Amino acid sequence: MNRSIRKAVIPAAGNGTRMLPATRVVPKELLPVAGKPLIQYGVEEALASGIEEIILVLAKGKESVAKHLEVDAAAFAGADGQNRKYPKIQIAWQQEPRGLADAILAARSLVGNESFAVILPDVLIDAEVPCTAQLMAAYNERRGGIIATREIPPEEIHNFGVLNVMERSGNSGRLLQVSALVERPTQINASPVYGIFGRYILPPEIFDCIRATQPGLHGEFQLTDSLHLLTSNVPVSGFLFDGDHYDAGSHAGLLAASVAFGLKNPRMSASLREQLTHILLQPLLSRESVSPAASAVTR
Numbered sequence: 001m002n003r004s005i006r007k008a009v010i011p012a013a014g015n016g017t018r019m020l021p022a023t024r025v026v027p028k029e030l031l032p033v034a035g036k037p038l039i040q041y042g043v044e045e046a047l048a049s050g051i052e053e054i055i056l057v058l059a060k061g062k063e064s065v066a067k068h069l070e071v072d073a074a075a076f077a078g079a080d081g082q083n084r085k086y087p088k089i090q091i092a093w094q095q096e097p098r099g100l101a102d103a104i105l106a107a108r109s110l111v112g113n114e115s116f117a118v119i120l121p122d123v124l125i126d127a128e129v130p131c132t133a134q135l136m137a138a139y140n141e142r143r144g145g146i147i148a149t150r151e152i153p154p155e156e157i158h159n160f161g162v163l164n165v166m167e168r169s170g171n172s173g174r175l176l177q178v179s180a181l182v183e184r185p186t187q188i189n190a191s192p193v194y195g196i197f198g199r200y201i202l203p204p205e206i207f208d209c210i211r212a213t214q215p216g217l218h219g220e221f222q223l224t225d226s227l228h229l230l231t232s233n234v235p236v237s238g239f240l241f242d243g244d245h246y247d248a249g250s251h252a253g254l255l256a257a258s259v260a261f262g263l264k265n266p267r268m269s270a271s272l273r274e275q276l277t278h279i280l281l282q283p284l285l286s287r288e289s290v291s292p293a294a295s296a297v298t299r
Contacts, residue, residue, distance in 0.1 A: 009117070010054055100220075101210045101221040104210065105221075118201075131243055145230055162183075162194065181224045183217050
């Protein structure tokens with residue numbers, strides 16, 4: 001097995017149904033956060049993590065995602081002020097939307113027999129050290145599958161894939177030995193509860209596990225189910241990552257990410273802060289401007 005991570009798979013073939021009506025024409029991956037499409041954040045994270053080759057998984061009707069990456073290659077390479085070699089981008093096609101595991105399986109011939117990263121573009125993680133780079137460092141400490149994780153409230157388990165953790169280990173104390181995984185359970189007896197956060201390092205054995213996976217939640221082939229099979233043959237670990245997480249595949253999450261990233265953008269932060277202050281304070285100021293007599297009438 002290759003001991004370094006050179007390739008990243010970015011699945012971008014889904015229908016984006018959670019983001020309707022915005023995604024009726026525009027692919028979810030091109031929705032902007034602080035003026036930049038989601039897919040660009042994923043590519044820049046791969047670039048900043050030292051990834052040499054990106055395999056973009058697309059479906060029919062999403063050719064514009066690839067076009068965006070092609071047009072802005074030079075801009076991406078200097079996006080963070082660093083001069084880096086822009087990674088090679090190859091396209092794999094998912095024939096029909098059959099789940100995340102099936103999308104990753106579509107990249108098998110391009111990945112080859114080596115471990116690789118997976119970056120979900122609608123999951124934004126704002127971190128000083130890119131989350132993918134954090135997982136790559138963890139992979140150097142412990143081979144096998146590495147999954148970005150952190151504790152989640154028990155009432156949110158229906159929104160996450162969940163890890164069954166046996167013990168914490170590793171030099172950093174951030175690696176968790178995983179014994180089982182389940183996709184969006186309705187209840188769980190473990191405490192604390194560890195969720196899956198859209199970043200992975202996967203060994204090539206995952207492809208055989210995907211082929212052996214049965215349709216799960218919503219009739220789709222869930223990567224969580226394939227990872228559960230993987231635990232029988234290959235060590236799988238959770239890694240407690242650093243960074244702020246945003247589910248940009250939901251309307252509220254996309255809005256929260258836009259505000260958070262906008263406030264960090266020097267070109268828009270001052271104006272955005274002023275507008276947010278006005279929006280948040282205006283109801284209070286309006287109440288205070290009502291005279292006591294008028295208040296008495298309204299009551």
